[in-house]
Amino acid sequence: MRLFTILQAAALASTALATYPLCGFEYPMNYNMTAHIIDGTSPDPEIVQLGVATAFGNPGGPIPWPRDSHNLITIPYCYARQWDRHHVQEIFERGINEWYAALGGKASKQSGHGIVFKERVDDKGQPLTCRKAGGVVDWNPDVPYDTLAVVWTAGKWGATLGLMRQDPPGPWKSQFMVSNKWDVASTMHEMAHVFGLAHEHQRPDRDTYIAYNCEKLADFKKVFALAKSDDPTITPWELCNDFTTSLKYQFRGFEYIKGATIRKEWTIRVGGFYDYDSITHYGTTTDGTPECNTRFEREECALMKWTDARKVDVEPLAEYTTKPSRWDLEWIKKQYERKDPPK
Ligand SMILES: [Zn+2]
Numbered sequence: 001m002r003l004f005t006i007l008q009a010a011a012l013a014s015t016a017l018a019t020y021p022l023c024g025f026e027y028p029m030n031y032n033m034t035a036h037i038i039d040g041t042s043p044d045p046e047i048v049q050l051g052v053a054t055a056f057g058n059p060g061g062p063i064p065w066p067r068d069s070h071n072l073i074t075i076p077y078c079y080a081r082q083w084d085r086h087h088v089q090e091i092f093e094r095g096i097n098e099w100y101a102a103l104g105g106k107a108s109k110q111s112g113h114g115i116v117f118k119e120r121v122d123d124k125g126q127p128l129t130c131r132k133a134g135g136v137v138d139w140n141p142d143v144p145y146d147t148l149a150v151v152w153t154a155g156k157w158g159a160t161l162g163l164m165r166q167d168p169p170g171p172w173k174s175q176f177m178v179s180n181k182w183d184v185a186s187t188m189h190e191m192a193h194v195f196g197l198a199h200e201h202q203r204p205d206r207d208t209y210i211a212y213n214c215e216k217l218a219d220f221k222k223v224f225a226l227a228k229s230d231d232p233t234i235t236p237w238e239l240c241n242d243f244t245t246s247l248k249y250q251f252r253g254f255e256y257i258k259g260a261t262i263r264k265e266w267t268i269r270v271g272g273f274y275d276y277d278s279i280t281h282y283g284t285t286t287d288g289t290p291e292c293n294t295r296f297e298r299e300e301c302a303l304m305k306w307t308d309a310r311k312v313d314v315e316p317l318a319e320y321t322t323k324p325s326r327w328d329l330e331w332i333k334k335q336y337e338r339k340d341p342p343k
Contacts, residue, residue, distance in 0.1 A: 051275030051327040053198040053268045055161050061266040062162035064196055064335055071114060072107055073336045075194065077148040077176070078120045078130040078140070084152040085127065087180045092150055095187030102188075102324050107338055114338040115195075120147055130172075139171030148174045148194060155179050157186060161262060162196035185279075185322035192279050192324065195332050198268045200278040201303065204259035209274040209306060211314045214240035214253050216302035217287045223251045252287045256303070276305060276317060277325035284316035 055062050065073050077092075079085035096117045104111040120128045120143050130149040132140035139145070146165060149172055156177055164173035176190060201210060214220065215236055227234045227249045238245045239253065243264040246254040259268050275281070284301050285293045291300035298304065304314035324332075 051200075051273045051278070051325075052271040052331045053200050053203045053278075053280070054196050054271070055198050055261050055266045055268055056196055057269055058266040060166060061263070062160065062164055062196060065115075065163050067114070067339075070341045071339045072116050073114045074116045074118050075148060076118050076120050076144070076146065077150050078128055078143050080131045080149055080151045081129050084150060085129065087152045088150060088178045091180060091182050091184065091187055092176070092178055094184050095191050098184055098188055099191055099324075103329060103332065109338055112333045112338055113336050115332070115336050120144075135171070137171050145169045145171055145173065148176055150176045150178060153177045153179050155181060157182070157190060159190040159193040161193050161198060161266075188322075188324065189279050192328060196335065197278070197280045197328065197331070198261045199255060200275055200281040201256065202258060202261055202268055203270050203274065204268060205270055205274070206258060208309075209276070210317070211304045211306055211311070212256060213302050214256065216289060216292065216300055217252050217256070218289050218302075219252050219287070223249050227251075255282070255287075271331070272327075275325055275327045278328050279322075279324045280328070281317065283319045285319055 056064060065075050068074050079089065099115075100106050100111075103113050103115070107114045107116050120130075122128055122142065128140055128143050130140055130143055130147065131138050132142075135141045146163060146169075157179070158175070158177040160174050160176075166173055174194075176194060178187065178190070200206075201212070206212070220236075220239075224234075224236060224239055227239055227245070230249075234245065239249065239251055240246070241257060243254075243257055243260055246257060260266065261268055282303060284303050287302060289300050289302075291297045292302070298314065298316070301314075301316065303317060305317050307313045307315050
């Protein structure tokens with residue numbers, strides 16, 4: 001397929017994305033596996049008409065960042081330590097600025113959104129780090145818990161969804177794990193999670209639109225062999241579809257499980273049509289095998305797009321999306337719409 005060849009050739013130029021690591025993880029992982037029945041209601045019916053996936057509206061789950069007394073939606077953040085600030089400030093702030101640019105500028109009537117990223121500072125305007133030895137779990141007592149903690153990692157990626165204000169409130173709930181080896185597109189992908197967007201390819205209705213073959217993910221064979229040596233009764237289906245099993249063995253397939261994200265009980269809410277172009281959507285090469293990514297053998301690809309509703313033929317998805325889609329932006333502007341300050 002011609003399209004395939006062109007896209008895959010482009011993908012080769014960007015090998016850094018071929019091993020897309022952890023993403024959308026809650027860290028430190030602290031989950032209970034109590035299943036909740038989701039009531040099916042959504043916080044704002046108008047908002048979910050757009051082509052999006054979120055995990056808002058789940059009991060105890062992620063919530064949108066709140067408005068302040070000026071009607072702005074501030075996303076307060078702190079770097080975990082000076083070390084983290086030193087290493088990732090540049091890439092983190094670039095990600096913020098690229099998002100502002102994509103949204104049509106900073107918070108204003110003109111841009112239509114009210115989002116303001118703001119580093120936590122002390123009364124002299126000096127940045128506060130999230131971490132301070134001696135606090136609760138080493139959390140700096142001068143920093144409110146509702147703060148996004150920006151944490152340097154050697155290579156793992158991840159961000160929590162929206163604001164994590166769990167009961168009881170606690171430190172380190174909302175996190176952004178970033179490496180200074182990142183590119184800005186990946187930083188923007190994680191920031192989409194911070195706004196509250198979940199992976200589009202994990203929508204419960206995704207099978208209508210994409211052909212997913214879990215056993216063709218690049219790490220499947222290795223992880224399955226490891227899991228099998230640990231538990232001889234394990235099946236490929238369990239590793240691919242069971243949330244707990246997939247998470248236990250740190251299988252990349254975790255990021256492809258249908259309908260759930262971060263925690264099993266936080267169901268993904270579908271909004272409107274399926275958006276192939278969302279910045280949250282993985283590409284065919286994201287976790288592809290060499291056979292898929294470099295030899296273009298499409299039967300060896302884990303994630304493809306159905307060419308039509310009959311689901312007969314497939315074609316590759318665009319390589320890992322590098323900019324927000326129109327519908328990502330529209331949803332963000334609706335969710336975090338700029339409103340006049342109260343009089
Ligand atoms: Zn992600």
